[in-house]
Each structure stands twice: as structure tokens, then as C-alpha cells.
Amino acid sequence: MNWLLVLAGGAVGAPLRYLTDRAVQARHDSLFPWGTFLVNVVGSLVLGLLTGVTSARAQLLLGTGLCGALTTYSTFSYETLRLYESGARGFAVANVAGSAAAGLGAVWLGVGAATLL
Template sequence: MDLLLVGAGGFLGANARYILSSYAARRLGTAFPYGTFFINITGSFILALFSALASRSILAGVEYRWLVAVGFCGGYTTFSTYTFETLTMLRERNLRAALLFYLIGSFIAGLLSALVGFWLGNVF
């Protein structure tokens, strides 16, 4: 059942991402990635709102977590997880892990990984 909930949420999240990105590109152009920017911001909001509601037992069932947090937000954007996990570390006063390793480290490692992937893709 968990797999179906994650899949259903992922389907909805991925399609929401596609629809919003396409809409933003048509309305605002492609000189700046407005769609991705909007999706990253709203995805962070949705995951944090859901987590706050879940912690207050409003949406505490594990099936909601699979559907919304893992499925929808995972299909919509993984940036939401990245920002929420950073926020969690900051709230736990784990500043070094949050800022140095996770926030900056993920950005730099991700950028370098993309550079290597791009390079390899053009070499072969």
C-alpha cells in the first residue's frame, strides 16, 4: 500500500510541476527559470506546512506522509526536502552540519556533479 501511495503522490507532484513550469514559461518567458523557482519555493512551503500539521496530529497518519511528503513533494521537487532538512538541523542547533556540510556542501557537490555529468555526456 505504501508504494501505491508514494506512486500516486509522485504522479500528482510530477504533473503539477510540469503544468506549473509550462505555464510559467508561456506567461513569463524562459530567460529565467521562473517555474522552477516558484516550484522550489511552494514545494518548501507545502512540505513544511504538512510536517507542522502532522506533528500536531492533524495529518499524523503514516499514509498521509507517504502520499504528501514522500510522493507529492518528492515528485514536485526534492528542493523542498533539502530546505526542510536544513531547517530541521538549524532548529536542532546543528549549525555546522546544516550550513557547512548540507547547505553549502550539497550545492557545491551538486554543481560539480552536474559539471562532470555534462562533461562526460559531451565526451562520449
């Protein structure tokens, strides 16, 4: 039965990632992958917030399902490689460093907020 919770969360997270990425990229005329950056940071924040949730069902639905489908390491890796190979090496480095820093900062903020709640 737990797999249904993961499936339900993923069914929301995957289209949310796609639609967010398309909407963000349509507003930015930049090589930098702002859509992927945004969904990964938001997913990190949500996972941090979930540390305060003791419900295993909520963690399966929101953590594994929603955040698992919303965030994307493979797309991050591919877009970074694409930037590097196209000569936009500064953007590639910024994507790696910025994603790591923003993701860690977001999960830290989420954990902090969860402890206050």
C-alpha cells in the first residue's frame, strides 16, 4: 500500500517539475537552467520541512513521491554537461556551485523551520 503513496506523490511532482521548468525557462532568455535550479531548491526546502513530520505516510507521499519526482539530479547533470560542452563553462561551474549551496541552504532552512513548528 505504501507504493500507492509514492505513486500519488510522483504523479503530482513529475508534471509539476515539467510545468515549472517550462514556465521559468520561458521567462528567462539565458543559457542557465533556472527551471531545474528552482525545482531542486524547492524540493530541498520541502524535504527539510518534512524532517518535522513524524508520519511515515506523509514522508512517503511528499518526500519520496512528490520531492523524488519534482527534483532531478539527472537533468541537473545533463544541463551542466551541456553548458560545459557548449563553452559556457562559467555557467556550468555556477550551476554546480549554486545548486549545491542553494540546495543545502534550503534544506537547512527547512529543518530550522520544522524545529520551530
